[in-house]
Amino acid sequence: MTIERVAIVGLGLIGGSVGLAVQQMLPGMTTTGWDADADVRQRAAGRRLVGEVCDTVAEAVRGADLVILCVPVGAMGYAAEAIAPHLEPGTIVSDVGSSKRSVGDALAVALPDAIVIPAHPVAGTENSGPDAGFPELFRHRWCIVTPGKNTPPDAVDALTRFWEGLGATVEIMDAEHHDLVLAVTSHIPHLIAYTIVGTASDLEDVTRGEVIKYSAGGFRDFTRIAASNPTMWRDVFLSNRDAVLEVLGRFTEDLSRLQRAIRNGDGDTLFDLFDKTRTIRRSIIEEGQDDARPDFGRGDH
Amino acid sequence: MTIERVAIVGLGLIGGSVGLAVQQMLPGMTTTGWDADADVRQRAAGRRLVGEVCDTVAEAVRGADLVILCVPVGAMGYAAEAIAPHLEPGTIVSDVGSSKRSVGDALAVALPDAIVIPAHPVAGTENSGPDAGFPELFRHRWCIVTPGKNTPPDAVDALTRFWEGLGATVEIMDAEHHDLVLAVTSHIPHLIAYTIVGTASDLEDVTRGEVIKYSAGGFRDFTRIAASNPTMWRDVFLSNRDAVLEVLGRFTEDLSRLQRAIRNGDGDTLFDLFDKTRTIRRSIIEEGQDDARPDFGRGDH
Ligand SMILES: NC(=O)c1ccc[n+]([C@@H]2O[C@H](COP(=O)([O-])OP(=O)(O)OC[C@H]3O[C@@H](n4cnc5c(N)ncnc54)[C@H](OP(=O)(O)O)[C@@H]3O)[C@@H](O)[C@H]2O)c1
Ligand SMILES: NC(=O)c1ccc[n+]([C@@H]2O[C@H](COP(=O)([O-])OP(=O)(O)OC[C@H]3O[C@@H](n4cnc5c(N)ncnc54)[C@H](OP(=O)(O)O)[C@@H]3O)[C@@H](O)[C@H]2O)c1
Numbered sequence: 001m002t003i004e005r006v007a008i009v010g011l012g013l014i015g016g017s018v019g020l021a022v023q024q025m026l027p028g029m030t031t032t033g034w035d036a037d038a039d040v041r042q043r044a045a046g047r048r049l050v051g052e053v054c055d056t057v058a059e060a061v062r063g064a065d066l067v068i069l070c071v072p073v074g075a076m077g078y079a080a081e082a083i084a085p086h087l088e089p090g091t092i093v094s095d096v097g098s099s100k101r102s103v104g105d106a107l108a109v110a111l112p113d114a115i116v117i118p119a120h121p122v123a124g125t126e127n128s129g130p131d132a133g134f135p136e137l138f139r140h141r142w143c144i145v146t147p148g149k150n151t152p153p154d155a156v157d158a159l160t161r162f163w164e165g166l167g168a169t170v171e172i173m174d175a176e177h178h179d180l181v182l183a184v185t186s187h188i189p190h191l192i193a194y195t196i197v198g199t200a201s202d203l204e205d206v207t208r209g210e211v212i213k214y215s216a217g218g219f220r221d222f223t224r225i226a227a228s229n230p231t232m233w234r235d236v237f238l239s240n241r242d243a244v245l246e247v248l249g250r251f252t253e254d255l256s257r258l259q260r261a262i263r264n265g266d267g268d269t270l271f272d273l274f275d276k277t278r279t280i281r282r283s284i285i286e287e288g289q290d291d292a293r294p295d296f297g298r299g300d301h
Numbered sequence: 302m303t304i305e306r307v308a309i310v311g312l313g314l315i316g317g318s319v320g321l322a323v324q325q326m327l328p329g330m331t332t333t334g335w336d337a338d339a340d341v342r343q344r345a346a347g348r349r350l351v352g353e354v355c356d357t358v359a360e361a362v363r364g365a366d367l368v369i370l371c372v373p374v375g376a377m378g379y380a381a382e383a384i385a386p387h388l389e390p391g392t393i394v395s396d397v398g399s400s401k402r403s404v405g406d407a408l409a410v411a412l413p414d415a416i417v418i419p420a421h422p423v424a425g426t427e428n429s430g431p432d433a434g435f436p437e438l439f440r441h442r443w444c445i446v447t448p449g450k451n452t453p454p455d456a457v458d459a460l461t462r463f464w465e466g467l468g469a470t471v472e473i474m475d476a477e478h479h480d481l482v483l484a485v486t487s488h489i490p491h492l493i494a495y496t497i498v499g500t501a502s503d504l505e506d507v508t509r510g511e512v513i514k515y516s517a518g519g520f521r522d523f524t525r526i527a528a529s530n531p532t533m534w535r536d537v538f539l540s541n542r543d544a545v546l547e548v549l550g551r552f553t554e555d556l557s558r559l560q561r562a563i564r565n566g567d568g569d570t571l572f573d574l575f576d577k578t579r580t581i582r583r584s585i586i587e588e589g590q591d592d593a594r595p596d597f598g599r600g601d602h
Binding site: 074123124126142171177185187190195196197198200206208210212213216217219220221223225226228231233234235238241244251252254255262263267270271273274276280282283284287290 | 375399423424425427442443445472478481482483485486487488489490491492493494495496497498499500501502503504506507509511512513514515516517518519520521522523524525526527528529531532534535536538539542545546548549551552553555556559560563564566568571572574575576577578579581582583584585588590591
């Protein structure tokens with residue numbers, strides 16, 4: 001199974017980055033794209049995010065071997081319905097959504113004749129829209145692919161090679177496990193960051209100006225995450241509800257324990273946790289998922 | 302009141318940075334230093350963190366116009382007792398501790414004959430020890446000074462000019478308000494980051510390897526904060542207990558509200574919060590406390 005024509009639906013941060021990356025790293029492939037928003041289509045054409053930005057979704061997906069839906073998780077079902085009448089049987093349809101079980105279900109229902117293989121590149125920034133993408137986004141990052149039990153292996157192989165071509169390393173996982181792992185490593189961190197930024201801006205005794213002024217003490221790093229795309233994140237929490245609530249329950253228990261330790265002046269409990277968490281940081285740096293340099297190595301982009 | 306001789310007690314990240322900064326930016330001043338740990342003293346001498354690393358605290362503070370205590374908050378009282386017998390009356394004693402009310406009280410008790418002016422440069426990194434400091438640490442950062450009601454104004458002015466000389470902007474505040482503001486902008490963010498990193502590493506269904514592998518989705522940014530000096534942070538939470546518990550209570554209420562919104566599928570509540578928090582991020586960037594560049598502008602150091 002060879003992929004020669006890729007259609008990208010949704011030309012924001014992720015869709016745009018996929019388009020740019022394919023053109024740069026897999027130059028044999030043809031790319032087309034479409035976005036529901038006419039302004040986004042125009043900007044995408046201006047930045048040449050894909051080889052051809054089409055005026056209709058029908059044109060964009062016509063003859064595609066692979067269609068990748070790069071829209072918010074809550075819009076995946078609608079996007080799938082929009083492409084359904086225009087696909088040739090046997091087309092691979094994938095996506096990049098941040099939660100996988102609900103997306104997989106929605107695509108399977110809307111696209112009974114396609115080969116549906118959900119996927120999630122674990123790479124992103126806090127920016128969004130057609131100006132945010134860049135071709136190196138997926139390099140040295142993981143892409144989790146969550147095929148169903150009956151998905152043809154050669155289609156999974158083709159999608160794997162595609163993501164590897166963009167610089168990612170592919171990991172196959174079942175959708176349910178994906179949703180739990182990402183609840184821990186991404187969804188809950190975002191929820192917490194949004195919450196603390198909200199809390200800080202609503203206090204009566206500390207002004208917003210003071211919060212901003214003294215943000216270098218730690219708060220600042222949370223505001224970056226809490227500046228992420230609101231539509232995307234609303235959809236993530238609604239679509240991955242069970243795993244998010246499960247991990248949130250654990251977090252809340254652990255936080256209560258620390259709260260008690262502070263109230264009781266129990267320094268040993270605090271020290272032991274603070275000491276343990278350092279080792280995780282070291283492993284992340286060793287595995288190349290972050291960088292100890294002051295700029296996190298992000299200057300490498 | 303002119304400061305000509307500065308003694309630094311505690312030669313880790315902050316003490317070392319002060320020493321390097323004074324030598325670079327205020328070359329008319331003499332610097333001496335001491336640390337309770339002989340290995341730290343040796344390393345500090347090797348890196349020339351101060352003009353002279355002394356073998357005893359008595360030597361280090363002899364003839365000083367300004368002594369700055371740069372030890373963990375919980376050790377401030379001991380450090381003050383150690384310097385007390387060797388100070389000339391009227392010496393200014395300041396510190397850099399991350400909480401101010403309890404430190405101010407401890408210094409006042411131990412040093413009845415000195416001019417005590419607590420201070421807190423709002424600048425730091427997750428690293429610690431005598432190898433971590435660098436002279437630019439305080440540049441374009443705030444330094445909060447919390448004098449008592451009876452502190453001589455010319456001493457406050459002298460300390461203010463000192464910090465301005467290192468590149469910081471000084472803000473005068475009362476200690477209690479400092480502790481509340483910093484609970485929001487620094488202490489609670491650290492507590493939350495430590496907690497979520499701990500939670501993630503204790504789950505049964507998600508391995509530590511998976512957490513590390515997929516940390517680029519948001520978790521990674523928390524691990525940096527949660528790699529901070531455990532002794533320092535234990536002391537911060539114990540010494541700023543009231544303000545930390547107060548802000549933590551607000552945070553927990555807000556988190557419960559979001560939890561409920563997720564459980565009930567209430568997307569509007571989620572969207573409204575996620576949208577609001579973006580504006581705070583923008584203000585932080587506008588005020589120069591962070592940077593929208595992918596490396597946060599940290600490459601500027
Ligand atoms: N951002 C990240 O860090 C990240 C990382 C990994 C995966 N993801 C996933 O990637 C997907 C896209 O996220 P993104 O960050 O690229 O968001 P984005 O920059 O906002 O791009 C999404 C684009 O899809 C368009 N769109 C919305 N509904 C559509 C529809 N029914 N048909 C066609 N186009 C539609 C949007 O138009 P409008 O803006 O006008 O609505 C927008 O241009 C999401 O599922 C997200 O979970 C994101
Ligand atoms: N790190 C930050 O981001 C930051 C920011 C602003 C303010 N602060 C404050 O700055 C202070 C120092 O923090 P830091 O990050 O510089 O910590 P650090 O790098 O660990 O340095 C503290 C040094 O003080 C030494 N020490 C401990 N007790 C002492 C005593 N009684 N007398 C003399 N030396 C003693 C320590 O020796 P051992 O290591 O052998 O114990 C260590 O070398 C703390 O009060 C902290 O709250 C920190």
